[in-house]
Structure formats: C-alpha cells, structure tokens
Amino acid sequence: MSDHVFGRSTKGTMPTAVKGEGCYIIDKTGKRYFDGSGGAAVSCLGHSDQSVKDAIRAQLDDLAFAHTGFFTSDAAEELADMLVARAPEGINRVYQLSGGSEAVEAALKLARQYYLEIGQPERRHIIARRQSYHGNTLGALAAGGNAWRREQYRPLLIETHHVTPCYEYRERRDDESAEDFGTRLAQELEAEVQRLGPDNVMAFVAEPVVGATSGAVPPVPGYFRQIREICDRYGILLILDEVMCGMGRTGSFFACEQDGISPDIVTIAKGLGAGYASIGAMLCTETIYQAIANGSGMFQHGHTYHGHPLAAAAGRAVIRAMDERKLVEGVAQKGPVLEQMLRDRFGQNAHVGDIRGRGFFRGIEFVADRETKATFDPSLNLSGKLKNAAMDAGLVIYPGKGTIDGKHGDHVLIAPPFIASEDDLAEMVDRLGQAVDKSLAAVA
Numbered sequence: 001m002s003d004h005v006f007g008r009s010t011k012g013t014m015p016t017a018v019k020g021e022g023c024y025i026i027d028k029t030g031k032r033y034f035d036g037s038g039g040a041a042v043s044c045l046g047h048s049d050q051s052v053k054d055a056i057r058a059q060l061d062d063l064a065f066a067h068t069g070f071f072t073s074d075a076a077e078e079l080a081d082m083l084v085a086r087a088p089e090g091i092n093r094v095y096q097l098s099g100g101s102e103a104v105e106a107a108l109k110l111a112r113q114y115y116l117e118i119g120q121p122e123r124r125h126i127i128a129r130r131q132s133y134h135g136n137t138l139g140a141l142a143a144g145g146n147a148w149r150r151e152q153y154r155p156l157l158i159e160t161h162h163v164t165p166c167y168e169y170r171e172r173r174d175d176e177s178a179e180d181f182g183t184r185l186a187q188e189l190e191a192e193v194q195r196l197g198p199d200n201v202m203a204f205v206a207e208p209v210v211g212a213t214s215g216a217v218p219p220v221p222g223y224f225r226q227i228r229e230i231c232d233r234y235g236i237l238l239i240l241d242e243v244m245c246g247m248g249r250t251g252s253f254f255a256c257e258q259d260g261i262s263p264d265i266v267t268i269a270k271g272l273g274a275g276y277a278s279i280g281a282m283l284c285t286e287t288i289y290q291a292i293a294n295g296s297g298m299f300q301h302g303h304t305y306h307g308h309p310l311a312a313a314a315g316r317a318v319i320r321a322m323d324e325r326k327l328v329e330g331v332a333q334k335g336p337v338l339e340q341m342l343r344d345r346f347g348q349n350a351h352v353g354d355i356r357g358r359g360f361f362r363g364i365e366f367v368a369d370r371e372t373k374a375t376f377d378p379s380l381n382l383s384g385k386l387k388n389a390a391m392d393a394g395l396v397i398y399p400g401k402g403t404i405d406g407k408h409g410d411h412v413l414i415a416p417p418f419i420a421s422e423d424d425l426a427e428m429v430d431r432l433g434q435a436v437d438k439s440l441a442a443v444a
Ligand code: PMP
Pocket: 040, 099, 100, 101, 102, 104, 133, 134, 135, 136, 207, 211, 212, 241, 242, 243, 244, 245, 269, 270, 280
C-alpha cells in the first residue's frame, strides 16, 4: 500500500478493491463483498454495467470536455430533459454539478439569488432539521444538523436554524398519533418562522427520507403536506435533498412523490451517476428560473466541471437502464420483500429497536434496551464493529454512530443495488445476520 494516500481514516488498512461484478465488489485477494449499501446508496445499477460503460466510452470517443461557459452538449441537454420528465410537478430546470454537496450549495445560493431578484433581500435564514446531512462543504454542512460532523467547523459555518426531525421512533410521544406528531413538528417549524420573522426566512431544507445520519427514516404520513403549506403561507422555498433517497431508491423516481408534494428546489446525486461518474444535479421550478432569466440573467455560480459531458452521458445511460429494465418498479415490488426478510431475521432481536425505510432504502437501529430505547454506550463503537464484522462476512453496509445523549442509536443503512434478485437479498440479509450476531455478542 502507498504511504502517500490521504484516506478517510488515518488508522488501519482497507482491502484493495480491484473488480466489480453485479452486486459484488472483489478485492485483491479474490474475496467477494456483497455491496449491500452501494457505499452510501450510490451503486443502484450494481457494478460493471455494460450499457453505462459503453455510453461513457462512446462519449469519451466523441468529446470528453467542453466548458459550459462556451458550449452545451447533447448529453447534458438530453439528461436535463430526462430528469424533468420524471421530476415532481412544477420542476422544470436542471443545473448539473459534480456531486451532492455541490448540488446543495447551489440550491442554497439559488434560493438567495432568487429572493434578491424578486426584491426580497431580507430573506436569508435557512431552517433545516437536526439529524440531517446535506454534505460536507461549508454551506451544506451548515444546513445539516448532525452535531458530530459540524462540531469542529462551527466557527466557519453560516448561521442556520434547526428544528426537530420527523424521526418517529425517537421523537413521537407515546400519547401521540403519527398524524399528531407530524402536526406538532409542522407547528414547530411555523413557530420558528415566526420567531425569525416570516419575511426573513429564505428556505426550509429537508431530506424526505433521512439517510446518513439516522438510517433511512421516512416521514410520517401528512408531515410534508403540512410543511409544504407552511412554506407556501410564508413564501419560503422548500428545498428537498434527495441526494441519497432520490433516483428510484425508495421505489419512486423521487421520494417526495410518495408524500404527495413538490418542492421548489430538489437535489439529487448518488444514484444519478450510480458510481460510474461524479455527478449531481439541482432542479428548480420555472418560477425561480424565470426570476433570474428576467432579472440579472445569470445565476451567479458555477464550477469548472459542472455539466461535464462524460458525467452527463453516464447519468443519461443510468436512467435509460432503469427504464429499459424497469428497475424502479422492481424496487417498489421487492422493497416490501426486503422489509419482511429484515423483520423475520431481526424483528425478535432484543437489541433491535427499529426496522424502517422505503423500497431499497432500509435502516436498522440498535438499542441496549428495547423497552427504554437506551442506546449502547458510543465508546463500545457498535456501528464500527458492525461495519468490520460485515466486511469479514463479505458484506458492505453503511454504519451510523449512536450518540451519548440518546438522540439516536447505532444503526446500519441498507441500500442494495436495484438489480438484486430476491435470492440476492436473502444472501445479503444472511451475511448481515452473521455480522449483527457477532457484533452484538461483543457489546451486549
Ligand atoms: N445530501 C445527502 C442527503 C447526502 O446523503 C449526501 C451524501 N451522503 C450529500 C448531500 C452530499 O453528497 P456528496 O457526498 O456527493 O457531496
């Protein structure tokens, strides 16, 4: 191994990945790992998809790069059309970027510029939710509510305001129905808007199904409808971050379709490139676009590599593959099968507090005590143990840390490739079972 790589962790070593084959990643020793989380919900088509590889090669032969300050490309234009054709109602414009954090940064800046263009310069406050992740660049990190990720950069972060997440397992009171819980949270948002001054608030940012920080937490029914109403009442932009839960992961192309609402701005990434290219996108309504088109005429933003033809060709091929093989429909059909497998294997486990999610986006939260929902002491590092035990068992699974204040427990995020058959899912759950049994035996 090279001494010159600055990796995520400066401790320990990792296997060297050399090949991808369908649901599997193969390391240098020949060991096969079922990619049960696509890294972090990236590899929706699995590995080494021929049609995407061919599409990238063909684009590379024709044109690798032309700067978006000078040219557009067929790949970028067609990808924009394909995304809008599948987008929530009212979403009509696509700004292509290189990943999720970039998409969120662009969304925040677009919201700000929109209000300047329409003569509401006081609108500057961003409200988001605790237990959320929107990216690691400073603006996106400021929007996110994950205390651990934010802590050391706090002096550098723009001011944002965080309200309670729609995290039923931890936040709903025993004497409250799911609907009442959603209403209480919506009222909390409204109170926060009032506190900041309705004319000063720019945007509310949320992941429809929360990914990295909490492990596939879906909203309760009706929550997002009420959030949408509050945003409309006060003229606040609703920014939905579908970087992780979008692109078919939950069984519909955009997760928010299942909540019956449309955002003003929506971000996507991971599944769009499916691991074949570094691409993200920010989509917005025609109203926002026209405010800029009829105003200053230019969104004051941009990156060297945004709208990169190779990335756009990959994204276009990913959507074609999803369409041709009806993969999103497959996720909608097989999602409940996966859920049942998880319930059968883990439902009776004394240390499994919650099994949740939608489609091929599932989470398991672990607790020391099911009655009290007490979390394991974070110093036991259960999530780290789960990750390692899974790797030993030949499984990639995305771990999430518990917190000392009991705001959430250690959890794993499960996000298999859409191409996984029921037998593949059973194999994944079996490997996960081995990892869970081994890790819990070490801490419980
Ligand atoms: N938003 C969400 C919801 C995410 O899950 C992530 C990545 N985990 C990001 C934004 C940031 O995306 P990227 O890592 O591509 O910058």
